[in-house]
Amino acid sequence: MNETIMGIFVAFALSSVGFAARSAPEGRHMSVPRLHLVWGAALSMIGIGVMAFAAWSTHEDQHYDDFGWAMTTLAAMMGGALLLLGQGPFVPWLLGILGRRVVRLPPPLRMAARDVAGRRARTTPAVATTMVATALAITTMIIAAATTAQSRAEYHPQARPGALLVDGFWTEEAATVRAAVQHELPGIPIAQSERRLGEAAVAYVERGFQAPTGWLVLVAVMVSVALGGALAMTLQATGSRSRRVLLRAGGGSSATLRLFAACRAGLGAACGTAMGAVAGCVIGLLLVWPLTASIEWEPMPRVAFDTPWPSIAALVIGLPVLAAVAAGLAPPRMTVRSAPPGEPPGRQGTHAHRPGDRL
Incomplete structure (x- = not known):
């Protein structure tokens, strides 16, 4: 039952990537459709409301009917999926803001931010993938901490340890x-x-209570997916205007391309993990109420648990850094375009750095 509910939740949450892609404008100076933002905000608020109602419905330490508990848990997870779905249009919206607020950043970061924001039709799906994967990883971490603490409190050994x-x-x-x-x-x-x-x-x-570790596999998979989404943007950088300008300004060196790729991947990962962390914390802290509710006739009171804030902070900070390092260490793609008919050979591969191009 739990695996089925989790599968539905993950599948429904992944639709946020498609919603984000459909909301991304094609042009550099175009805005995200206002209707998409309104729908996104509405879906997010509905999702939070459903999860909050489920948490309130199961906050008492009492016996809950099996069917009622299952339906409440399913509704809460669907509420979490709605929250992630509603975040989709805000990914290209956030990237657009990032592109307009980078005037004082160093040139490599500024060029990378403008490139990510200027090609939102291509970069949005990757950032949205990082957001969803990060949210699912953090949700799993919080739920695992709560359910493990509750299971440890409810555990009754059959004999003394070692017997x-x-x-x-x-x-x-x-x-x-x-x-x-x-x-x-x-x-x-x-x-x-x-x-x-x-x-x-x-x-x-009898070895005493053994904490489950299967959730670590899911977290590892989600972190890998989030990292893959961030690194996917480095593959889309070939041929971009910002990359051509940097190639010309930096003499076409591999160090310039590596720095550009690292900044691009790090910024994209930072946007995705920041949005995913906020959504994941909200979903996780609300879902622990129905998931720790008891269906036993003599329920044990809920116990306090330590929210894994250090692990969450390490993920939010470490993932962009890891993405930047991995992208910077990868061999740069020195793609050269053939000159069109009539164009002098000296202008192949990169366009001249014109006075109007800003770094």
Whole structure:
């Protein structure tokens, strides 16, 4: 059930990338359609409202019906997906603002920001992918911290730590089983259960509560997707006007191209992770309420948990840095265009740096 709900949530959230791509203007000086921004804001507010209602509906430490809990959890996750969907049009909107507010940045950063903002039809899907993947990673981290803390509080050991628990046999067979275990494992403490669970005996060692680690795989996959989205923009830089100007101004050196690619990837990743972090924190902190609600008849009160702020900060800061480093270390693509008929050979590959071109 949980896997199905999570799959629907992820699939629905990924539609935010398509919405962002459709909202991106083609021209450098064009604006994001106002209707798209209105729809995005409306979807985001509806999503937050649905999650807030689900959190309020499950905030009491009491028994919740199985079906009602499942429907509330599903509604909350769909609310989170709506929030991510509504963020789509704001990706090209944020990139446009970035391109207009970079006057005082150093030339490489300024050129990279203007290139990302000026080609929003191409860069928006990559930034939106980074945003969605970052939001899903942070949501998973917060939920994992909350559910692990609750499961640890609800855990009841069957025996003292290190004891071998043998279960699933008739009571009159206990002496025979105990003797056989002690013969094979002399000196080990044995905890006997009086319940018969099946035809064959089951034995395991009581090791105390074991925190689940499967969520780390999902976080690693989402971080990889976010990084891939940021690096995808470096592949789109070939042939851009800003790149041609830098090639001409920097003498066509590979160091100039590496710096431009690093700034481009770092800025795109920073925009995506910033938006994703805000959405992920809102979704995660609201979803923990229905996901820690109890369907047991004797529910245990919720326990406090430590929100993984250090891990979230490391992701938000480290991902853009990692993207910039990876893009800067990658071999630059020195693509040269053939000169059109009638154009002097000396102007092949890059256009002349005209006085009107600003760095």
